[in-house]
Amino acid sequence: MKLCAPRPWAPIAVLAILGAGLCMLPAAAARDTPDRVRIPAGEVRPLYRRPPSRRPRGEPAPPTRVDAFLMDRLPVTNADFLAFVKARPEWRRGAAKGLFVDPDYLAHWAGPLTLGDAAAPDAPVVRVSWFAARAYCAARGGRLPTEAEWERAAAAGQKGPDGRGEPGWRETILGWYAKPTPARLPPVGQRPANFHGVHDLHGLVWEWVEDFGATLVTADAREAGDTASLRFCAGGAADATDPEDYAGFMRSAMRSALKARHTTASLGFRCVADLEEASR
Amino acid sequence: MIAPLLTLVALLAPPGAPLPDDSVYQLKHNYTAATEKPLALDAFRGKRVVISMFYGTCPHVCPMLIQDIKRLVDAADEGTRGELEVILVSFDPERDTPKGLSKLAEKHGLDPATYHFALGTPDQVRELAAVLGIRYRRQKDGSIGHTSVITVLDEQGRIVDAFEGAGAGVLKLLPALTPKGGG
Numbered sequence: 402m403k404l405c406a407p408r409p410w411a412p413i414a415v416l417a418i419l420g421a422g423l424c425m426l427p428a429a430a431a432r433d434t435p436d437r438v439r440i441p442a443g444e445v446r447p448l449y450r451r452p453p454s455r456r457p458r459g460e461p462a463p464p465t466r467v468d469a470f471l472m473d474r475l476p477v478t479n480a481d482f483l484a485f486v487k488a489r490p491e492w493r494r495g496a497a498k499g500l501f502v503d504p505d506y507l508a509h510w511a512g513p514l515t516l517g518d519a520a521a522p523d524a525p526v527v528r529v530s531w532f533a534a535r536a537y538c539a540a541r542g543g544r545l546p547t548e549a550e551w552e553r554a555a556a557a558g559q560k561g562p563d564g565r566g567e568p569g570w571r572e573t574i575l576g577w578y579a580k581p582t583p584a585r586l587p588p589v590g591q592r593p594a595n596f597h598g599v600h601d602l603h604g605l606v607w608e609w610v611e612d613f614g615a616t617l618v619t620a621d622a623r624e625a626g627d628t629a630s631l632r633f634c635a636g637g638a639a640d641a642t643d644p645e646d647y648a649g650f651m652r653s654a655m656r657s658a659l660k661a662r663h664t665t666a667s668l669g670f671r672c673v674a675d676l677e678e679a680s681r
Numbered sequence: 682m683i684a685p686l687l688t689l690v691a692l693l694a695p696p697g698a699p700l701p702d703d704s705v706y707q708l709k710h711n712y713t714a715a716t717e718k719p720l721a722l723d724a725f726r727g728k729r730v731v732i733s734m735f736y737g738t739c740p741h742v743c744p745m746l747i748q749d750i751k752r753l754v755d756a757a758d759e760g761t762r763g764e765l766e767v768i769l770v771s772f773d774p775e776r777d778t779p780k781g782l783s784k785l786a787e788k789h790g791l792d793p794a795t796y797h798f799a800l801g802t803p804d805q806v807r808e809l810a811a812v813l814g815i816r817y818r819r820q821k822d823g824s825i826g827h828t829s830v831i832t833v834l835d836e837q838g839r840i841v842d843a844f845e846g847a848g849a850g851v852l853k854l855l856p857a858l859t860p861k862g863g864g
Contacts, residue, residue, distance in 0.1 A: 463821065498702050498703070498707045499701075499702035499703035500702065500703050500704060500705065500707040500708070500812060501707070531811065532808075532811070611807070612807075612818060614810065614811065614814075614815075614816040614817070615816055615817060615818035615826075657816075660811075660814060661808075661811035661812065662812075
């Protein structure tokens with residue numbers, strides 16, 4: 402599916418706004434824009450039941466409530482990110498501090514300000530750290546989605562906000578997880594949008610979330626040890642609210658393995674923005 | 682030949698010299714201390730610093746964490762202890778107050794000359810937790826689930842060593858408290 406609206410961060414538009422700087426971009430908008438779409442409020446089912454050490458034992462933990470928010474229709478592209486580092490020299494490869502990025506930050510770009518053959522302008526940017534992704538979203542008047550927000554948007558199928566009942570939905574997601582990341586990523590927005598109008602939540606790259614580090618944290622650090630082992634060693638799916646949600650477990654495990662300065666060849670991001678109170 | 686020389690250079694680097702790339706002080710955070718005065722994250726640049734995160738209404742883990750830090754500091758020799766600073770940053774800037782933190786310090790018998798409780802913004806909390814590798818999440822009942830990590834920073838704010846967990850294992854950080862060890 403082709404995007405019908407021009408994207409303000411497409412390379413040509415970017416050249417025009419560069420002189421004006423990033424502050425020209427609007428702060429969190431209140432409604433749909435060509436770039437961002439409203440995800441209505443809803444609930445996200447937790448991956449796990451309550452650990453046995455918590456009462457009531459083994460009962461499903463209550464769902465997490467997610468307020469309505471605006472989400473980028475597309476992952477951030479190389480061209481988008483190039484415009485950002487042009488405006489913000491401190492985030493260029495070679496200049497970004499080692500506390501915030503690992504040595505592979507943007508390593509597939511031909512140069513600090515050159516994309517080159519391995520990074521098509523319309524392909525999702527990868528090899529960016531959590532810090533860099535956050536800085537980008539902040540510069541655009543947005544922020545990274547929380548894990549619950551991302552999962553809420555990504556739970557949708559083609560026909561509704563919960564894709565589980567749609568034929569082939571799970572298989573499509575898992576099929577992608579099973580494939581290695583291609584050396585040269587395809588452009589964003591090539592696959593159909595989901596029910597909310599968001600593209601590429603599955604099937605292109607993994608995406609950073611704001612609270613990636615919290616994914617395994619339950620009530621109390623004393624429990625972190627036993628619940629983590631319960632989940633990943635012996636118990637595994639015994640603790641799961643939906644043992645068939647392999648994809649959810651894979652995302653959770655992937656997030657829990659990350660550090661904020663890490664970059665990988667298959668990890669990108671997109672931004673979200675808060676809705677004004679009245680429009681929720 | 683080069684390594685000892687570099688160590689010497691690092692030790693002699695004046696506080697005005699550029700911060701190392703991987704220094705936690707790259708965060709450039711400014712907090713509010715329990716004294717209600719501003720406290721920069723890099724306020725103790727030039728000294729060894731023990732840093733961790735906690736929150737005031739935490740029922741079990743945080744008192745244990747504070748006791749573990751005390752155990753570590755008390756185990757250091759007098760000279761090392763005199764040069765050491767401890768920074769404890771709250772996960773819960775919405776509910777913790779400078780006054781509450783002062784009371785907490787008093788309750789645990791912590792010397793305010795060494796132990797510095799601090800409040801940041803929610804954004805700063807997330808960033809500091811990220812660089813220290815501390816995982817946390819606010820629960821529906823208002824408590825905050827978090828991992829316990831005690832980190833030692835060198836004179837330039839680089840992580841020398843860290844201990845995750847609870848108990849006497851924290852004493853593995855002892856060598857890191859003196860410039861000649863660990864760093």
